[in-house]
Amino acid sequence: MLSLKTLKTAAWPRAALAAVAAMLVIGATSTDAAARSRHRHHSHSMAVSPGYTFSGVASYYGNEAGRRTASGQRFNQNAMTAAHRSLPFGTRLRVSHGGRSIVVTINDRGPFIRGRVLDLSAGAARAIGLTHSGVGRITAEVIS
Numbered sequence: 001m002l003s004l005k006t007l008k009t010a011a012w013p014r015a016a017l018a019a020v021a022a023m024l025v026i027g028a029t030s031t032d033a034a035a036r037s038r039h040r041h042h043s044h045s046m047a048v049s050p051g052y053t054f055s056g057v058a059s060y061y062g063n064e065a066g067r068r069t070a071s072g073q074r075f076n077q078n079a080m081t082a083a084h085r086s087l088p089f090g091t092r093l094r095v096s097h098g099g100r101s102i103v104v105t106i107n108d109r110g111p112f113i114r115g116r117v118l119d120l121s122a123g124a125a126r127a128i129g130l131t132h133s134g135v136g137r138i139t140a141e142v143i144s
Helices: 004-009 014-038 122-127
Strands: 053-061 081-083 092-097 100-108 116-121 135-142
Touching: 053 122, 092 116, 100 116, 100 122, 116 122, 116 135
Parallel strands: 053 116, 081 100
Antiparallel strands: 053 135, 081 116, 092 100, 092 135
16 A cells, blocks of 8 residues: 555655545545444334324234333333334334234334334234234234
């Protein structure tokens, strides 16, 4: 790699030195910005209104009893709660699966597995018959 001393002794014009220095500064800045954007956690909540619906694959979790959820509440595996990546905490959803439906409240973040849209508490999953398979296709509607 060329050092600044080598560049000066090679009798490069000042414009060339300035161009090399600018490329180094701009390159480092864009590389740093790209690295930050790759590692950003998208924790901002999306604004939704009642009636908004979505569907996809949901799973359930229940072995974290007693730990704090992202909202600060203690996790209760028997409560009618769910985790969503971006819906505001406290959002209530009507979740349907296999002809059954329940109302859950968003109190945690997740699921962190690609392709899944909702993580239900074990109690919520049991109520709609999702515990046997562990995952299933659901439809969810925001009710408040």
